[in-house]
Amino acid sequence: MLNPNLKLNEKLFDQDVVVQPTRAGFGSGLLELGEKNPNVVALAADLTESTQAQKFAEKFPERFFQTGIAEQNMAAIAAGLAVSGKIAYISSYATFSPGKNWETLRTTAVYNQANVKIAGHHSGVMTGPDGATHQATEDIAITRCWPGIEIYVPCDAIEAEKATIASANTKLPVYLRYSRDKTPVITTDATPFKPGKMQTYWVTENPKVTIFAMGYMLYYALLAAKELEEEKLPVLVVNASTVKPLDEEGILEATRHSQAVVTVEDHQVMGGMGSAIAELLAKTTPLPIEFIGLQNTFAESGTPKELLAKYKMDAPAIKEAVKRVIRRKI
Amino acid sequence: MSQELTQEQVQDLEKKAEKARELLISTLLQAGSGHSAGPLGMADIFTAFYFHILNHDPKNPDWEDRDRLILSNGHICPIRYVSMAQAGYFPIEELKTLRKINSRLQGHPHRTALPGLETTSGPLGEGISQAIGIALAAIIDKKKYYTYVITGDGELDEGNIWEALMFAGKNKMHNLIMVIDRNNIQIDGFTEDVMPLEPLRDKLEAFNWHVMETDAHNIKQFVDRIQEAHAIYEKPIAIIAHSIPGYGVEFMEKDFHWHGKPPNSDEAKLALKELRTLQGKIVSEHE
Numbered sequence A: 001m002l003n004p005n006l007k008l009n010e011k012l013f014d015q016d017v018v019v020q021p022t023r024a025g026f027g028s029g030l031l032e033l034g035e036k037n038p039n040v041v042a043l044a045a046d047l048t049e050s051t052q053a054q055k056f057a058e059k060f061p062e063r064f065f066q067t068g069i070a071e072q073n074m075a076a077i078a079a080g081l082a083v084s085g086k087i088a089y090i091s092s093y094a095t096f097s098p099g100k101n102w103e104t105l106r107t108t109a110v111y112n113q114a115n116v117k118i119a120g121h122h123s124g125v126m127t128g129p130d131g132a133t134h135q136a137t138e139d140i141a142i143t144r145c146w147p148g149i150e151i152y153v154p155c156d157a158i159e160a161e162k163a164t165i166a167s168a169n170t171k172l173p174v175y176l177r178y179s180r181d182k183t184p185v186i187t188t189d190a191t192p193f194k195p196g197k198m199q200t201y202w203v204t205e206n207p208k209v210t211i212f213a214m215g216y217m218l219y220y221a222l223l224a225a226k227e228l229e230e231e232k233l234p235v236l237v238v239n240a241s242t243v244k245p246l247d248e249e250g251i252l253e254a255t256r257h258s259q260a261v262v263t264v265e266d267h268q269v270m271g272g273m274g275s276a277i278a279e280l281l282a283k284t285t286p287l288p289i290e291f292i293g294l295q296n297t298f299a300e301s302g303t304p305k306e307l308l309a310k311y312k313m314d315a316p317a318i319k320e321a322v323k324r325v326i327r328r329k330i
Numbered sequence B: 001m002s003q004e005l006t007q008e009q010v011q012d013l014e015k016k017a018e019k020a021r022e023l024l025i026s027t028l029l030q031a032g033s034g035h036s037a038g039p040l041g042m043a044d045i046f047t048a049f050y051f052h053i054l055n056h057d058p059k060n061p062d063w064e065d066r067d068r069l070i071l072s073n074g075h076i077c078p079i080r081y082v083s084m085a086q087a088g089y090f091p092i093e094e095l096k097t098l099r100k101i102n103s104r105l106q107g108h109p110h111r112t113a114l115p116g117l118e119t120t121s122g123p124l125g126e127g128i129s130q131a132i133g134i135a136l137a138a139i140i141d142k143k144k145y146y147t148y149v150i151t152g153d154g155e156l157d158e159g160n161i162w163e164a165l166m167f168a169g170k171n172k173m174h175n176l177i178m179v180i181d182r183n184n185i186q187i188d189g190f191t192e193d194v195m196p197l198e199p200l201r202d203k204l205e206a207f208n209w210h211v212m213e214t215d216a217h218n219i220k221q222f223v224d225r226i227q228e229a230h231a232i233y234e235k236p237i238a239i240i241a242h243s244i245p246g247y248g249v250e251f252m253e254k255d256f257h258w259h260g261k262p263p264n265s266d267e268a269k270l271a272l273k274e275l276r277t278l279q280g281k282i283v284s285e286h287e
Helices: A022-036 A054-059 A071-083 A095-100 A102-111 A125-130 A139-144 A157-169 A217-230 A248-255 A273-283 A304-310 A315-328 B007-031 B037-041 B043-053 B074-087 B092-097 B127-140 B159-170 B200-206 B219-230 B265-276
Strands: A040-044 A064-066 A087-093 A116-121 A150-152 A174-177 A199-202 A209-213 A235-239 A242-244 A261-268 A289-294 B068-071 B147-152 B176-182 B210-215 B237-242
Touching: A022 A040, A022 A054, A022 A087, A022 A116, A022 A157, A040 A054, A040 A071, A054 A064, A071 A087, A071 A095, A071 A102, A071 A116, A071 B127, A071 B159, A087 A095, A095 A102, A095 A116, A095 A139, A102 A116, A102 B127, A116 A157, A125 A304, A139 A150, A139 A174, A139 A242, A139 A261, A139 A273, A150 A157, A157 A174, A199 A217, A209 A217, A209 A248, A209 A273, A209 A315, A217 A235, A217 A261, A217 A315, A235 A248, A242 A273, A248 A273, A261 A273, A261 A315, A273 A289, A289 A315, A304 A315, B007 B037, B007 B043, B007 B074, B007 B092, B007 B219, B037 B043, B037 B074, B043 B074, B043 B147, B043 B219, B068 B074, B068 B127, B074 B092, B127 B147, B127 B159, B127 B176, B200 B210, B200 B237, B210 B219, B219 B237
Parallel strands: A040 A064, A040 A087, A087 A116, A116 A174, A150 A174, A209 A235, A209 A261, A261 A289, B068 B147, B147 B176, B176 B237, B210 B237
Antiparallel strands: A150 A242, A199 A235
C-alpha cells in the first residue's frame, strides 16, 4: 500500500488523477526563490517559456539574463555570477544543458565549485514526438560522474517545486532533472522531501523485491506494485529522487529483506540511477538487479505512452522485471 | 584606478617586467613543462595590471570591491603566478612548485586552489563569458569594480567567444574590458593559416564593441589605452594588444624574423616549437 506516513495523493490510482508536468514545479519554485532571496538569478537560452523560467523573468527582469541560443555562454556567465555571490539557475533542454555545454559546466561550474544550478528539461523518452534528438537520456550519466555535484530528479510537479527550492540550500552545483509531459501528481504539499534521502512510497510486509524508481517513472512503478500485490507478489517501491549524493544507508535498509532489486528510470540503463545503485550494492551486498530504462538504444518520435510500451519501460515491463529478478534470487 | 604614468613610474614598471621575465624563465625551467611563448609575451601587460591598473589588495584577495582580472587563456598562467608573487599574493619561493604535486600553482589555474584567482581556466573560449557574469554581478550589486579579461588570439576560434561577444555587445557592458593577446600564433602555426581572424578589429566592431589597439610591450601606451577605456560608457571595450611571443628571450630577440613582421607559417611553427621547449630545456605539453 501507499506509505501512509508520507501523506501521498490518495487519488493516485483514480482514472482522473491530477496530472502536471514537473517543469511547472521548476517555474513556481524558481519564482518563490526569487521572492525569498535577492541573490537568486536565472538565465535561459531562448527557451524561457518552455522551461518555465518565464514567471521569474517577468517578475525579476534585472535578475534574468537571456543569452540567445548559446548554452555554453549561458553556463559560463552563470559561473561568473556564482563566483560573485549569486545563486545562478540556468534553464534549457537537458540535451543542450548539461549536454552541449558539458565541458563548460565541468570547468567553470563544477570543478570551479561555483553555485550554479542546472535545470535540465525535456528529459527522457517522455519528451515524445520531438524525437531522440530532444529526449535527454544520458544526462544523469554525464553529470553523476562529476565530483562535487548533487542531482535531484523529482517525481511530480509538487516534489519538483520542493526540489527546486531545496537546491538553493547547498552551495554546491546541483543538476535538476525535469520532464515535459503532464504526469500524475504522486505527492502532496505535506509529503516530506529532503535531498539525499530516499523514501519508500509503497510499503508491504515481507517484500520479495525492492523497486527503485526515478522521476515520473515512480508512478508506473507504483502501478506495478499495486498489481503485483493483487498477484501476491509484495514489493517495496522507493522514490529515488536524489541520485547524488546517494542515500547509501536508505538503499541498504530498503533492500535488507527483499534481497532483489529492480531499478526504473527514463534514461539509458548505462550510467544512470540504476548504475549508481548497482555500484553501491556490488561493494556492499551483491544482489540480483534488473534495469528498466533504455537498453543501449536511442528512442524515436511517438507519444510517451507508445514509447514506454515499445521500449519496455511501462508498468507491465516493470512487473516482468520483478518476476525475472525473483527467479534469479539465490 | 590607474592614472597617467610619470617617466619614473614607466621605468619602474619596465624593471618589474624585466624581473618578471627572469622569474618566469627560472619558474618554467623548474617546472620542466608547459608553455613559454605566451607568458613571455604578456609579461609587460601583467606587470601593468598588477602594479598599476588593478585596484586590489594582495593581503585581502577576496576584497569585494577589488577589480577582477580574468585569464581566459589559462595556459599562460605562469606569468600571472609570477606577477602575483611579485605583488605579494604568495612568496616568490612558491613559484618553484608550479605544476608539481601538492602545489597551489596548478598547470592551468584553478580558482579554489589559490586565493587571488578569479576563475578556473584552461579549456579555451570560456573566459569572456565568465567575465560577463562577474561584470553583471557588479551591475546588480551596484559595485564600481572593473572586470578585465585577457584572452589569447588563437582561442578566438572558439564559438563560445562569439556567443559572449554578442551578449556583451547587446548589453552594452561598459564595465567589461577585454585584452586580446594578438601574438599571431597558436599550436598548429600562424593564426591566419590555421583559421584567419582578420579583419579582427572589424569583426569586434560589428559585434558592437569599442576597439582599441596597443603595443603589448609599451607599458605606457597600454596604460593610456586602459585610461581611455574607462571613459567609454556605451560599449564593452576590446584592446587588441600586439605582442611578440617569447618577447625578451635572447634567442628570440636576436632572430630578425620576430622584429619587423609576423612570422610566416613555417617560421612560426619552428620558432614556436623552440619557444615551447625553451630550446629543448622543457617539455611542451602538446608533444
